[in-house]
Amino acid sequence: MPILESKYNPPHFFKNGHISTIYAGLIRQVNGFNQQRERIELMDGDFLDLDWSLSKDESDRLVILLHGLEGDAQRHYITGSAKLFNANRFDACAVNFRGCSGESNLLYRSYHSGATEDLREVIRHVLENKKYNSIYIKGFSLGGNLLLKYLGEQEILPEEIKAGVAISVPCDLHSSCQQLLSPKNVLYAKRFKRNLLRKLRQKQSLFPELISDKEIHSIVTLKDFDDVYTSKAHNFKDALDYYTQCSSLQFLPAIKVPALIINAKNDSFLGETCYPYQEVDKNNALYLEVPDHGGHVGFWGKNNITYTEKRAIEFFMNNL
Structure with a gap:
């Protein structure tokens, strides 16, 4: 698909990429929000902790949230996303990768940028519940790379997987x-x-x-x-x-469900090949938005709702 024109234009202070990154990571607070933890056992004998938050109205739509390197399901970019999704009639399942929930996992291995086998187990667990007809996935940084790799590496996805949004993705x-x-x-x-x-x-x-x-x-x-x-x-x-x-870059051509990538131009973590213009241009399922500003998982927004939180809601609502 064509590259999307971005409308993100933050106040001058947040046009600095480092300020945007640091504010989102260390200063932003998300209050009035609660999660309930569920532990699932993995096929290799290890475990994952999932932090759930539900819409006030019963919903058959779920968003799965994937954090970044050394993050967890309590990071404000996760809780802010979950809170907004809940307000828009999505349940939210925030995944803590192995060893990231405050307790060491059981095996020598842990998590990494391509560990899609763990995401597959989470989705399998969710589908066993049979409550959700539509599943959406949103990933940040490392979690965004993992999401895109998952969407592109399998010939057949569960039919419930409707769309994905990946923020600040190190595609290479x-x-x-x-x-x-x-x-x-x-x-x-x-x-x-x-x-x-x-x-x-x-x-x-x-x-x-x-x-x-x-x-x-x-x-x-x-x-x-x-x-x-x-x-x-x-x-x-x-x-x-x-x-x-x-690296998810090589898996982008095979993605068949709608997927939006938002990578800021001033993201200091991303090199040139992390902006997949050519891959997006050749795949009608892919959308790429490259705002001038935003930093790494920053994207400050009014009322403590980030620009990418709003964009993810819009994208998923257009792919119900």
């Missing part, structure tokens, strides 16, 4: 990693690395035979983390093999 993981390693993103990279290393130490205490102090000390960058842990724990050769196999 290697390109995004290179951006995160650049000086402009040093503070973000340090924060990610600190949290990831803390979790890796927890893994080491549970599985000391699988990771050594020497290997942990060798991790200087986020790419090193993917070389030492992510790739090895999830059966990839190395970080580059992981990025190559799991």
Whole structure:
């Protein structure tokens, strides 16, 4: 489909990408909202925690929400989305990826940008309930990449899957990693690395035979983390093999349900190949919106409702 013209025009202060990113991640608050947790067992013996919130009126429509790297289902970009969906007669299921719900998962493996097997299990669990006729999926950053990979890697999707929206998506993981390693993103990279290393130490205490102090000390960058842990724990050769196999860019041509990608031009996490103009132009199911502003999972909006929260509602309502 043609590239969509964006109407997003925030106040001057929020035209700065870093300010937009930091405000959304550290300052924004979403109040008056409650979730109920459900734990599901996975086929490999591990578990996922799902945080549910329901529309006041009984609904047969569900949105599944997927967070980003080192996020969880209580991040304000998740709760803000769920709250607005609930107000528009969608139930919401916010997924905590393995090890992200406040409790370490049971296996040495955890989550990663291409772990669509876990999303498939969530959808299978939801469909067993037989309550929902229509399922929509919204993913942010890492979760957006996972969503697009899921939509494009399977020849046949459950008929209940109607549409997807992906926000601030690193469609090319290697390109995004290179951006995160650049000086402009040093503070973000340090924060990610600190949290990831803390979790890796927890893994080491549970599985000391699988990771050594020497290997942990060798991790200087986020790419090193993917070389030492992510790739090895999830059966990839190395970080580059992981990025190559799991980047959603290669799966976009095969997507058949309506899918909207919103990536801001001033998103400091995204390289040039994370803006899939050619792929969208050749696939009638794909829509790409590239606002000038918004940062990474930012997109400030009035009344504490972000621009992308409104756009997701509009897109899904047009694909009921």
